[in-house]
Amino acid sequence: MTVLGFTRPASKLGASVREAESMGFTVLAAPSLEVEMAPGSEFVRLRESLVPGSVAVFGSTTAADMCQKYFGEGLPEVFRGHSVYAIGSRTADRLTELGIDVSELPKEYSSYGLVDLLKEDIRGRRVVMVRSDSGTEVLSQGITEAGAELIDIAVYHLNDAGVTEDTVAMMDAIAAGKMDWIAFTSPMSSAVFFSHMEERFGKEKGDSYMQENVKVAAIGRPTAEELVRLGRPADFIPEKSTFRDLLCGIRDS
DSSP states (O other): OOEEEEEEOHHHHHHHHHHHHHTTOEEEEEEOEEEEEOOHHHHHHHHHHOOTTOEEEEOOHHHHHHHHHHHGGGHHHHHTTSEEEESSHHHHHHHHHTTOOOOOOOSSSSHHHHHHHHTTTOTTSEEEEEEETTOOHHHHHHHHHTTOEEEEEEEEEEEEOOOOHHHHHHHHHHHTTOOSEEEEOSHHHHHHHHHHHHHHHOHHHHHHHHHHSOEEEESSHHHHHHHHHTTOOOSBOOSSOSHHHHHHHHHHO
């Protein structure tokens, strides 16, 4: 049985573990990041930024949840009359559940895919990004280069969840060669885990363990690029940047 490790935001960890175990993995998992809702002023800025003809882009299911938490039943009205896009199918499904109509999905569920989808239609328009405070620059740069006015709204903050007993168990399993795969689901969570490995084992040993003792998967291109920067290129990247596709690819590899 394949031993799979991953870190996820604390709010998603339980569901992610259950999903992986249902697919036959032995799971070692730990919280990577903690989600902190942005102050109300950011949601006021979001509402005021949505002028007629605006395009709204949601970068995650968490962004949708934070908006629902603040606006409540009035959420659909905030986005009524605006074109709304989602980074992937799960975010789109969550927005639909909340009463928001979602336009076409990108072919690639990632920041790159969204840029490819939007770039021909947003010149001269306002694009309001609804996401965390730690999103990659891929979207921001691509939207700006396409000639749109970018308004970036961080509706939540991501903070390092720290080192828990489960984090230590994951790191020790890698050091002992007892983990087959570790999967990373964001650039920030990748950087956080590598920093914890360095703190525990030192940079040379930590890097050696990650290079030699475990295979590495990245959920999409931005995460894969961060892993290259960290010195450990991914062994697998799914065609679609969803957690389910990540798990299926690892299982079938």
